[in-house]
Amino acid sequence: MPDTTSQTADLTSIPALLARNAVRYADRPAYREKEFGIWQTWTWADAAKEIRAIALGLVNLGVKRGDYIAVIGRNRPAHYMAMVAAQMAGAIPVPLYQDAVAEEMTYVLDHCGARFVLCGDQEQVDKVIEVRASVAHIEHVIYNDKRGMRKYDHSHMNALEDIKAEGRAAEQRLAAELDARIAELGYDNTCVMLYTSGTTGRPKGVVLSNRNIIEASKSSSEFDHLRESDEVLAYLPMAWVGDFIFSIGQAYWTGFCVNCPESPETMMTDLREIGPTYYFAPPRVFETQLTNVMIRMEDAGRLKKWLFDTFMDVARKVGPRLLDAKPVGAMDRFKYWLGNIFVYGPLKNTLGFSRVRVGYTAGEAIGPEIFDFYRSLGINLKQLYGQTEASVFVTAQPDGEVRADTVGVPSPGVEIRIDENGEVHYRSPGAFVEYYKNPESTASTKDSEGWVATGDAGFIEEGTGHLRIIDRAKDVAKLSDGRMFAPKYVENKLKFYPNILEAVVFGAGRDRCCAFVNIDLTAVGNWAERNNIAYASYQELAQHPEVLNTVQGHIEEVNRSVAEDPMLSGCQIHRFMILHKELDADDGELTRTGKVRRAVIGEKFKDLVDALYDGSNEIYTETEVTYEDGRKGKITATLMIRDAAVVPVAGQKMAAE
Amino acid sequence: MKDTVESFQTPDGRTIGGVMMEMKHITLRFGGVVAIKDISFDIREGEIRAIIGPNGAGKSSMLNVISGFYHPQEGEVWFHGSRRPSMKPFQVARQGIARTFQNIALFEGMSVLDNVMTGRLTQMKTGMMAQAIWWGKAEKEETENREKVEKVIDFLEIQHIRKTPVGRLPYGLKKRVELARALAAEPKLLLLDEPMAGMNVEEKEDMSRFILDVNDEFGTTIALIEHDMGVVMDLSDRVVVMDYGKKIGDGSPDEVRNNQDVIDAYLGVAHD
Numbered sequence: 001m002p003d004t005t006s007q008t009a010d011l012t013s014i015p016a017l018l019a020r021n022a023v024r025y026a027d028r029p030a031y032r033e034k035e036f037g038i039w040q041t042w043t044w045a046d047a048a049k050e051i052r053a054i055a056l057g058l059v060n061l062g063v064k065r066g067d068y069i070a071v072i073g074r075n076r077p078a079h080y081m082a083m084v085a086a087q088m089a090g091a092i093p094v095p096l097y098q099d100a101v102a103e104e105m106t107y108v109l110d111h112c113g114a115r116f117v118l119c120g121d122q123e124q125v126d127k128v129i130e131v132r133a134s135v136a137h138i139e140h141v142i143y144n145d146k147r148g149m150r151k152y153d154h155s156h157m158n159a160l161e162d163i164k165a166e167g168r169a170a171e172q173r174l175a176a177e178l179d180a181r182i183a184e185l186g187y188d189n190t191c192v193m194l195y196t197s198g199t200t201g202r203p204k205g206v207v208l209s210n211r212n213i214i215e216a217s218k219s220s221s222e223f224d225h226l227r228e229s230d231e232v233l234a235y236l237p238m239a240w241v242g243d244f245i246f247s248i249g250q251a252y253w254t255g256f257c258v259n260c261p262e263s264p265e266t267m268m269t270d271l272r273e274i275g276p277t278y279y280f281a282p283p284r285v286f287e288t289q290l291t292n293v294m295i296r297m298e299d300a301g302r303l304k305k306w307l308f309d310t311f312m313d314v315a316r317k318v319g320p321r322l323l324d325a326k327p328v329g330a331m332d333r334f335k336y337w338l339g340n341i342f343v344y345g346p347l348k349n350t351l352g353f354s355r356v357r358v359g360y361t362a363g364e365a366i367g368p369e370i371f372d373f374y375r376s377l378g379i380n381l382k383q384l385y386g387q388t389e390a391s392v393f394v395t396a397q398p399d400g401e402v403r404a405d406t407v408g409v410p411s412p413g414v415e416i417r418i419d420e421n422g423e424v425h426y427r428s429p430g431a432f433v434e435y436y437k438n439p440e441s442t443a444s445t446k447d448s449e450g451w452v453a454t455g456d457a458g459f460i461e462e463g464t465g466h467l468r469i470i471d472r473a474k475d476v477a478k479l480s481d482g483r484m485f486a487p488k489y490v491e492n493k494l495k496f497y498p499n500i501l502e503a504v505v506f507g508a509g510r511d512r513c514c515a516f517v518n519i520d521l522t523a524v525g526n527w528a529e530r531n532n533i534a535y536a537s538y539q540e541l542a543q544h545p546e547v548l549n550t551v552q553g554h555i556e557e558v559n560r561s562v563a564e565d566p567m568l569s570g571c572q573i574h575r576f577m578i579l580h581k582e583l584d585a586d587d588g589e590l591t592r593t594g595k596v597r598r599a600v601i602g603e604k605f606k607d608l609v610d611a612l613y614d615g616s617n618e619i620y621t622e623t624e625v626t627y628e629d630g631r632k633g634k635i636t637a638t639l640m641i642r643d644a645a646v647v648p649v650a651g652q653k654m655a656a657e
Numbered sequence: 658m659k660d661t662v663e664s665f666q667t668p669d670g671r672t673i674g675g676v677m678m679e680m681k682h683i684t685l686r687f688g689g690v691v692a693i694k695d696i697s698f699d700i701r702e703g704e705i706r707a708i709i710g711p712n713g714a715g716k717s718s719m720l721n722v723i724s725g726f727y728h729p730q731e732g733e734v735w736f737h738g739s740r741r742p743s744m745k746p747f748q749v750a751r752q753g754i755a756r757t758f759q760n761i762a763l764f765e766g767m768s769v770l771d772n773v774m775t776g777r778l779t780q781m782k783t784g785m786m787a788q789a790i791w792w793g794k795a796e797k798e799e800t801e802n803r804e805k806v807e808k809v810i811d812f813l814e815i816q817h818i819r820k821t822p823v824g825r826l827p828y829g830l831k832k833r834v835e836l837a838r839a840l841a842a843e844p845k846l847l848l849l850d851e852p853m854a855g856m857n858v859e860e861k862e863d864m865s866r867f868i869l870d871v872n873d874e875f876g877t878t879i880a881l882i883e884h885d886m887g888v889v890m891d892l893s894d895r896v897v898v899m900d901y902g903k904k905i906g907d908g909s910p911d912e913v914r915n916n917q918d919v920i921d922a923y924l925g926v927a928h929d
Contacts, residue, residue, distance in 0.1 A: 036807035037819065147812070148870055151671075265817035 013185035013210045015051075015088045017252040022048035025228055025255040031077035034262035034270055042077060044255065052178075054085035054160070057167030059174050061116070061140060061158070065090035065181065068112045068193065072096045072105070072128070073120020075234040075260045078144050078160060080247060082118050087191065090181040091116075094193045094205070095238040097592040099585070101630045102130040108195050110135045111437065112205055118160065121145035125152070187211040192248075193436055194241050196388050197591035205436030206241075206388045216391035216430035217249030219412040223396065224358045230256035230277045231355075235267050240593060241388040242362070246280055249391075271352035279359045283366035284594060286381075288522070289351055290370050291498045295526045311339035312376070319344075319376030324400045344377045353379050360384050360396075363593060365469075365488075367496030368404035375402065383407050385469060389445065389452055390414075391430030395467045406466035416467065422457040423473040457486075475598060477508035483570030485513070487598070490562060490571045497554045498523040499547075502583050504601050505573065506609055514612035515576040516605070517551055518583055524550075539637045542578045548642055551578060555644045563647035572646040575612050577619075579605075580637035586626045608639065617641055664702075667894055674702030677878055678723065678846065683732035685718055692718040693729065694902040700846065705872055706880045707889045709913075710899035711922060716882045717759060719899070720848050723880065724756050725749035750779050755844035757835040759851045759882075765824035769815060769834050770806070772823055776841030777802040809840045812874070813867060829860040833867070840871065847871065849881040853888055861885065865892055890914065898922070 011017055021030065021044040030047040032039050042050065063069070069086040071093055073079045083093035094112050096105060098120060109117070109131050117138055119125045125143050132138045141157045143149055149159070167174075191213040195203040220226075234247045247258045256278070261270040297308050318332045328336075348354045359374070359381040366383065374381045384396035385407035395416070397408035410416045414428040427450045434442040446452045457476050458469040470476065471488040479485050487505040494503040494517070501520040507513035519542055528535055528544070535541035559572040583589040589601050602609055604623075611619040622636045664674045678700040685693040693715045700706045708716045721727040722734065725744045734741045736752065744752075755776070763772050781788075781802065787795040810816055813833055818826060823834060832852060839847055852868065853861045865888055871877050883889050889896060890910040898906035898913055900922040906913045913919055 036804065036811055037816070038807075147874065148866075150873055262816045263814065269817070 011214065012187040013087065013189065014084050014191060014248060014252055015182050015185060018048055018051060018084060021252065021255045028228060028255060029257040031080065031258050033077050033260040047081060051081045051085045051088065053164045053167040054082055055088035055167065056170050056174050056178055057163035058085060058089040059178055060166050060170045061163060063089045063091050063116060067091040067116065068094050068114040070094045070096055070109055070112065070114040070117045071238065072098050072117065072124045073144060074098055074264065075238055076120065076144065077260055079118065079120065079238060080258065082160065083248065087185065088178060088182050092190045092193055097237050097239045098124060100592060101586065102127040106131045106134060108203060109138065112193060113137055115139045117141050119143045122148040125149065185210065192244055194239060194244065194388050197593045204438055204441055207433040207436050208391055209433050212391045212430045212432060213249045214253065215413065216393055217245060217253040220393050221250050221254045223412055226250060226254045226256060226278060228255035230254065231259060231274055232256065232278050233259050233261065233271055233274050233276045235261055237592065241392055242280060245392045268352065275352060275355040277355045277357045279356050281361060282363040282594065283361050286361060286366065286370050286374060290373055291520065291523050294498065295522065298530065307342055311343040314339050315344060315376035316372065319378055320372065323375055323378060323380060348377055348379065356380065362386060365492040366404065369496060371404040385467060387454060389432040390426060390428060393430060394426050406461060406468050408467065409465050417451065418459060421473065422459065424454045424456050424458045424467065425451045426454065427451050479507055479570050480509055480511045484567055485571060486568055489568060490558065490573065493558045493561060494554065499550060500554060502596065504596055504598065506602065507571065510613065512574040513571050515573045517576055517578045519547060519578055539580045542580060543640055548578065548640060552642055552644055559644060559646050563649055569649040573644050574646055575641055575643050577608065577612065577639050577641045580639055581623060581625060581635060586628065611641060671703060673704045673894060677702045677737065679735040681733045681735060683722060683729045685722060685727055685729045691902050696904045698897050698904065698907055700878060700880055702878055703876055704878060704894040705892055707893035707896045708880065708882050708899065709889055709896060714899040715902040716899055717850055720850055720882060724754060724848055747779065750842065753845035754848065755839040755842040756848035757839050757850060757852060759854065761831045761835055763823045763831060763835055766822060768820050768822055770819050772834055773806050773809060773837045773841050774802065776838035777806060779842060806841050809837050813837050829856055832864065836867065844877060846878045846880065849879065851882055851884065853883060853885055861888060868892060
């Protein structure tokens with residue numbers, strides 16, 4: 001692309017990038033969405049026309065410069081287009097988590113002061129109507145899917161389709177106004193406002209400017225050599241910064257195609273059909289997929305099982321080396337080639353990874369076995385470390401330097417510093433402008449020189465320059481005898497077992513560590529089936545003695561491995577229980593991005609935590625649960641508490657075990 | 658008589674039109690057993706009409722009369738203002754009446770998509786040979802019909818099981834597939850024989866939503882038989898109550914609820 005540099009000067013907003021793409025990539029696909037069983041395509045030229053029509057419609061509706069427009073819905077081209085259209089009209093898009101219940105939405109909608117809300121469908125409209133009762137500034141609701149909407153009071157409501165049609169009709173009248181607004185957009189204008197999921201306290205509105213988004217997209221696209229022929233599947237929440245960077249930032253910068261699944265249930269089929277070349281998923285997605293593959297292999301015939309086991313051994317030995325272009329013997333190459341025909345190729349095809357050139361995982365630590373499994377298949381899976389405040393990228397792993405235990409080297413343009421408390425700080429062009437209406441938090445996170453505190457404790461590895469993250473800085477605490485307590489470190493080790501879905505370790509300020517465990521119903525359920533163990537419910541399976549034994553085995557293994565690290569040997573788990581319910585974002589126990597909210601859990605299950613420490617062997621408990629539609633119910637259970645063997649460490653006072 | 662009213666608005670803002678179908682003095686006998694005895698009622702354009710009654714009251718027989726499966730010994734069926742001659746079920750289907758069954762009647766070995774496509778059969782005109790070699794008109798016709806079917810699949814949110822054989826589906830989804838097949842025929846009148854039987858609360862709520870949406874979006878007139886009183890009272894505009902082959906009540910859900918005969922039929926009467 002010889003003309004990139006000459007044009008870069010003008011490309012200071014997403015609408016400007018759109019205008020460029022509409023000419024340069026006019027006939028290339030910009031968006032695809034499967035609807036009515038067929039992939040419908042919008043070229044960049046089509047998309048530019050559609051977006052312009054929506055933008056005119058928004059101006060026509062009375063959208064002013066600086067207005068906030070909330071967008072609530074699943075990944076659909078129309079929603080992405082509407083966000084860009086909002087920018088054209090001088091407004092700021094605020095994508096929200098669509099699975100949030102109405103009361104969660106109230107805070108954010110109230111805080112951002114949105115006058116307009118775009119809803120994906122009736123379900124979201126209903127929530128917004130509920131919210132509108134207490135949030136007065138919502139003037140107008142726009143919805144995308146017309147289904148079930150006919151009977152609603154439309155005095156302050158419109159279908160997106162109609163907004164578009166009105167926009168087209170108003171072209172003559174409003175074109176000059178719209179063009180003026182587009183022309184005003186520059187690097188310092190706000191591109192998007194994203195609410196952090198908030199592991200602690202209220203969500204905060206992170207203001208990201210065009211400079212943040214475009215600079216971050218530009219350098220990361222170059223880092224991974226993204227090109228216009230790449231394909232991504234947009235399936236992660238639109239409110240998450242990653243989706244904004246991948247599906248808008250990088251897509252508009254490089255001009256690649258964003259594919260939207262037909263419905264959340266068809267995601268896996270759609271993934272296979274599209275075969276993305278650039279793929280992102282949180283560790284949990286990879287874990288689930290691997291668990292499913294393993295379960296299906298357990299049920300497979302002998303020959304298939306043998307083929308799988310044999311060639312996976314080869315892959316584990318050779319695959320990562322091949323990916324890193326290290327020397328591999330001719331015989332191993334031949335075996336890997338055979339394996340590719342019999343196992344890896346078909347498997348990758350089933351998983352939808354046949355064409356993946358660059359794959360990323362981030363957000364949480366990923367198990368080394370899981371990570372190596374995908375890499376040994378020849379999938380270039382890498383880790384990155386980032387956060388909303390950084391427009392995603394803080395560090396990323398360059399090709400050829402990929403390891404499970406680090407998160408890579410600083411991304412282009414990013415400077416990193418570790419402060420005296422071990423907390424990671426960074427400074428980058430992608431670093432956010434401010435927290436919306438929250439100067440105190442802004443000041444405590446970002447200093448006058450532009451250094452941003454990540455809230456994560458970590459260190460730079462000697463020799464390689466790779467960053468390693470230990471835990472959230474505020475979670476790293478001390479046991480009552482002064483030994484270091486890093487819960488995430490232990491939890492991650494536990495979560496690497498397929499049987500364990502989630503773990504929460506307690507111990508700050510106490511004399512020893514104890515843990516809550518969630519079993520993975522898919523994996524444990526399948527195991528139960530194969531071993532003729534009958535169970536009627538999640539609770540019952542969770543309390544089955546055999547399951548407790550298995551989990552105890554895992555914990556004791558983890559204890560042994562934790563004991564090897566002299567700094568963290570105090571984090572061995574002495575007692576544990578398997579929870580009677582899965583931790584859930586609807587109950588506030590996880591964030592919408594699936595991270596554990598330690599404080600909430602400690603508070604909510606206080607009776608259980610106390611039982612872990614007072615030495616009792618079982619406890620009866622009642623827990624309130626929230627169903628998907630917001631109704632509440634209650635579950636009761638009697639939970640078993642088990643002791644786990646710990647490895648004595650030199651210098652450690654032996655507690656009365 | 659209410660019948661003099663041409664059309665009226667329901668409290669929730671839908672328009673109920675004139676009489677679409679009228680049953681006049683229907684009597685149906687199987688040998689000596691009288692299944693339906695001199696029943697008359699009408700179904701209006703755009704309404705949701707429920708037929709309720711205790712077991713063996715003759716509800717399904719009534720639906721079978723409407724769908725042309727049974728031919729009553731006495732009485733007349735009037736459809737769109739003219740008397741309907743004795744017809745075969747497929748002829749009735751071509752008139753725009755589709756139905757689902759109390760016991761699911763799908764092709765278990767075929768995919769959901771193929772099952773729903775069979776709902777379009779009455780609309781297809783090309784011959785078997787042309788369809789077999791899939792040439793010319795037949796190809797075009799299939800494409801058109803597939804488009805319609807995909808709209809229904811989208812509407813009922815069963816995209817994820819499009820290619821799944823029906824035999825592998827759980828009961829609740831099978832019921833939904835059956836509704837999809839009936840909808841694929843783009844009926845003017847949709848007959849639902851116990852659409853919620855055997856479902857859990859959540860499935861019932863989903864199904865109720867779909868029935869209301871079908872009525873609302875496509876303006877389809879719906880006649881349904883259902884045992885769940887909560888569902889009937891919430892969904893329907895008017896209710897016919899049958900007991901031992903006789904009509905014992907007819908009117909809005911509230912009227913029916915307060916009708917002494919209906920209460921007696923459902924709760925039993927003390928005989929002293």
